[in-house]
Amino acid sequence: MSVSAYGTLYLLPVGLGECNLEDILPKRNLELIKTLTYFIAENAKEARAFLKQCVYPEISRAQFSLINQHVKTEELQSFLTPLLEGHHIGLMSDAGCPGIADPGAEIIKLAHKKGIRVVPLVGPSSIVLSIMASGFNGQNFAFNGYLPIEKTERTRRIKELELLCVKFKQAQFFIETPYRNANVFEDLLKTLQPTTQLLVATNITLSDECIQVKPISAWKKNSAPEFFKKPTVFGIYL
Amino acid sequence: MSVSAYGTLYLLPVGLGECNLEDILPKRNLELIKTLTYFIAENAKEARAFLKQCVYPEISRAQFSLINQHVKTEELQSFLTPLLEGHHIGLMSDAGCPGIADPGAEIIKLAHKKGIRVVPLVGPSSIVLSIMASGFNGQNFAFNGYLPIEKTERTRRIKELELLCVKFKQAQFFIETPYRNANVFEDLLKTLQPTTQLLVATNITLSDECIQVKPISAWKKNSAPEFFKKPTVFGIYL
Numbered sequence: 094m095s096v097s098a099y100g101t102l103y104l105l106p107v108g109l110g111e112c113n114l115e116d117i118l119p120k121r122n123l124e125l126i127k128t129l130t131y132f133i134a135e136n137a138k139e140a141r142a143f144l145k146q147c148v149y150p151e152i153s154r155a156q157f158s159l160i161n162q163h164v165k166t167e168e169l170q171s172f173l174t175p176l177l178e179g180h181h182i183g184l185m186s187d188a189g190c191p192g193i194a195d196p197g198a199e200i201i202k203l204a205h206k207k208g209i210r211v212v213p214l215v216g217p218s219s220i221v222l223s224i225m226a227s228g229f230n231g232q233n234f235a236f237n238g239y240l241p242i243e244k245t246e247r248t249r250r251i252k253e254l255e256l257l258c259v260k261f262k263q264a265q266f267f268i269e270t271p272y273r274n275a276n277v278f279e280d281l282l283k284t285l286q287p288t289t290q291l292l293v294a295t296n297i298t299l300s301d302e303c304i305q306v307k308p309i310s311a312w313k314k315n316s317a318p319e320f321f322k323k324p325t326v327f328g329i330y331l
Numbered sequence: 332m333s334v335s336a337y338g339t340l341y342l343l344p345v346g347l348g349e350c351n352l353e354d355i356l357p358k359r360n361l362e363l364i365k366t367l368t369y370f371i372a373e374n375a376k377e378a379r380a381f382l383k384q385c386v387y388p389e390i391s392r393a394q395f396s397l398i399n400q401h402v403k404t405e406e407l408q409s410f411l412t413p414l415l416e417g418h419h420i421g422l423m424s425d426a427g428c429p430g431i432a433d434p435g436a437e438i439i440k441l442a443h444k445k446g447i448r449v450v451p452l453v454g455p456s457s458i459v460l461s462i463m464a465s466g467f468n469g470q471n472f473a474f475n476g477y478l479p480i481e482k483t484e485r486t487r488r489i490k491e492l493e494l495l496c497v498k499f500k501q502a503q504f505f506i507e508t509p510y511r512n513a514n515v516f517e518d519l520l521k522t523l524q525p526t527t528q529l530l531v532a533t534n535i536t537l538s539d540e541c542i543q544v545k546p547i548s549a550w551k552k553n554s555a556p557e558f559f560k561k562p563t564v565f566g567i568y569l
Contacts, residue, residue: 104463113359117453121354192463194470201466205544213463215355215455215536225342225430225451228439232432232476235501239470263473298453306443 100181102173102204103129104197106190106216107143109324110299114146117217117298123147125214131175131182133158133200139187160196169199176209188324190218194238194268220266223294223326226304229264230330237267240277247277251284255329258289264330266292274320277327285309285329292328295320338419340411340442341367342435344428344454345381347562348537352384355455355536361385363452369413369420371396371438377425398434407437414447426562428456432476432506458504461532461564464542467502468568475505478515485515489522493567496527502568504530512558515565523547523567530566533558 105126108117115123126147134140137157144152158172176182184191184200191197192213204211220236237254241247254265269277281291287310294304295318303318318325343364346355353361364385372378375395382390396410414420422429422438429435430451442449458474475492479485492503507515519529525548532542533556541556556563 115357116359117357119353119355119357121351190459190463192466192469193459198466198469201464202544203466205466211464211466211542212540213460213535213542215453215460217453218459221428221431221456221459222451222453225428226439226449228430228436228441228443228449231430231436233474235471235473237471297451302450304449304451306440 098179099207099209100176100179101210101212102176102201103181103183104191104201104211104213105183105185106214106218107185107188108146109188109217109219109297112298112300119215122214122216126183129181129183130154131156131158131180133160133172133182133184133197135160135187135196140185143185160200166199169203172200173203173207173209176204177207190216190221193218194220194236217298219294219297219324219326220268222297223292223304223328224264224266226294227264227266227292227306227328227330229290229292229328230262233262234264234266237265240267240269242273244280247280248284251280255285255289258329258331264328266326266328268324268326271320271322271324274323274325275317278317278320281327281329282309282313288331290330292326293318293320294326294328295323297324297326336417337445337447338414338417339448339450340414340439341419341421342429342439342449342451343421343423344452344456345423345426346384347426347455347457347535350536350538357453360452360454364421367419367421368392369394369396369418371398371410371420371422371435373398373425373434378423381423398438404437407441410438411441411445411447414442415445428454428459431456432458432474455536457532457535457562457564458506460535461530461542461566462502462504464532465502465504465530465544465566465568467528467530467566468500471500472502472504475503478505478507480511482518485518486522489518493523493527496567496569502566504564504566506562506564509558509560509562512561512563513555516555516558519565519567520547520551525551526569528568530564531556531558532564532566533561535562535564
């Protein structure tokens with residue numbers, strides 16, 4: 094149970110690109126954000142732009158603690174101080190849902206350790222929306238983060254993921270840095286069995302959203318998706 | 332690419348229990364639903380209640396096709412007819428997001444096969460919100476559906492999931508039929524290592540939402556969560 098004198102750590106999803114916030118966030122989120130003073134974010138500039146889009150009343154009032162790979166655990170601890178003093182904090186990432194393929198997990202872990210209440214709010218995650226839209230196996234799926242950068246290692250990993258689909262009947266999802274989408278797609282077509290189903294989901298929730306599922310044999314006959322430098326989620330299943 | 336003359340299959344998330352829809356669904360969903368005539372749902376009564384809550388203009392106008400375990404593939408095919416005739420369809424489950432721990436995947440699969448556009452809308456999923464709030468590993472996680480009902484088999488499976496956490500650094504999530512929560516919780520405490528972290532997330536998005544993460548050793552010293560007959564997501568990680 095949370096100690097009631099503490100504040101709450103709200104996990105605030107953020108849009109996945111340029112869009113109308115009312116299309117992707119419940120009204121509750123937009124109202125709650127306006128009541129917060131303390132935020133933990135990846136990037137102050139992007140966080141301020143998001144608050145502005147939420148019609149946050151007085152941006153100079155908002156206080157940001159910034160998480161990145163260089164922040165040490167002791168510093169992360171200090172980010173929780175407002176919570177211990179009874180103030181709520183909003184944790185947001187640059188895009189999508191905090192804690193899913195995104196920094197923030199360390200802060201959430203520390204909050205649980207101190208018995209601070211953690212409340213996740215509903216919002217867009219390209220990974221979750223891709224899993225929904227895949228039509229693969231919603232009872233058994235895994236998200237594997239990024240594939241290895243090195244080609245041999247990546248091919249080995251693709252084969253391994255296909256084997257996991259077979260062995261556990263588990264749909265496998267992964268992402269790639271957008272400028273490497275074409276390389277990964279090429280390796281998928283070369284490595285996977287012709288009957289394996291491949292999901293390519295690009296710019297989810299944006300105006301040019303494109304979600305396609307085809308067997309490898311059909312992808313080979315068609316042109317590649319238009320995913321150059323566009324955030325893309327890949328998924329495979331049998 | 333979708334054939335533009337076809338309608339779109341919208342995946343419509345539904346609330347996880349009694350709550351204000353504006354708290355959990357973007358305005359876009361509530362507006363889009365009102366424009367649809369054709370729906371695919373699990374249960375007509377619950378689907379109608381949801382439409383009513385969305386202030387759907389004329390419920391007698393809404394047409395429902397019902398999916399359940401007994402529907403054969405040929406019948407599912409016929410559910411897509413309005414799409415082929417240019418009408419949009421809303422696919423909804425009883426609670427949460429279609430396609431995630433829920434029926435609907437078969438319909439989505441058929442839609443992709445026919446080149447019908449599939450558009451997932453943002454909404455609440457107890458599983459996704461639990462993954463966010465766990466603070467476990469957002470770069471590597473698996474959802475495993477239900478645990479086996481039989482006790483020996485369930486204990487074996489719990490051990491297997493803990494091994495997957497160790498071997499792949501992959502957080503493992505699963506659910507249970509609410510009236511069996513106490514049995515599963517007991518088996519988790521008996522089977523897992525004292526240092527393994529256990530997430531118990533109950534009634535997500537509802538007024539008595541409770542999300543707790545503790546090592547097994549700490550759970551053993553505390554009373555069990557109040558999860559009797561309440562939908563609960565479990566998760567483990569090291």
